[in-house]
Amino acid sequence: xxxxxxxxxxxxxxxxxxxxxxxxxxxxxxxxxxxxxxxxxxxxxxxxxxxxxxxxxxxxxxxxxxxxxxxxxxxxxxxxxxxxxxxxxxxxxxxxxxxxxxxxxxxxxxxxx
Numbered sequence: 001x002x003x004x005x006x007x008x009x010x011x012x013x014x015x016x017x018x019x020x021x022x023x024x025x026x027x028x029x030x031x032x033x034x035x036x037x038x039x040x041x042x043x044x045x046x047x048x049x050x051x052x053x054x055x056x057x058x059x060x061x062x063x064x065x066x067x068x069x070x071x072x073x074x075x076x077x078x079x080x081x082x083x084x085x086x087x088x089x090x091x092x093x094x095x096x097x098x099x100x101x102x103x104x105x106x107x108x109x110x111x112x113x
Contacts (some may be wrong), residue, residue: 004069004072004073004079009061010065012023012025013058013061013062013065014031014062014065016043018091020076020079020080020083022076024058025058025064026053027053027054029051029054030080031062031065031066032076032077032080033051033068034051034059034062034063035048035063035073035077037050038062038063038066044056044059044060044063047059
């Protein structure tokens, strides 16, 4: 991500927590969430309806940052996807005691035809 274009304006919109965590400034929301909607074809206005706490300026800023750094952000998004999948696999292999209890209860329920 060294080739990414970072400006003073960029740092006004984003918190660069780590190489694999870029968040919307003032929110716990990663840019990957906004960009997922954008890549699905949502307009910034439609994205704003999905994230009412974000203003259009932040949404447009996220999209502009993505377009200005497409290769680097696409690589970032791929790393995030791999990390999410690994976290899910780890969770599936070692579910919490609560999940184990819920599964046991579910398995004991009679099937409804």
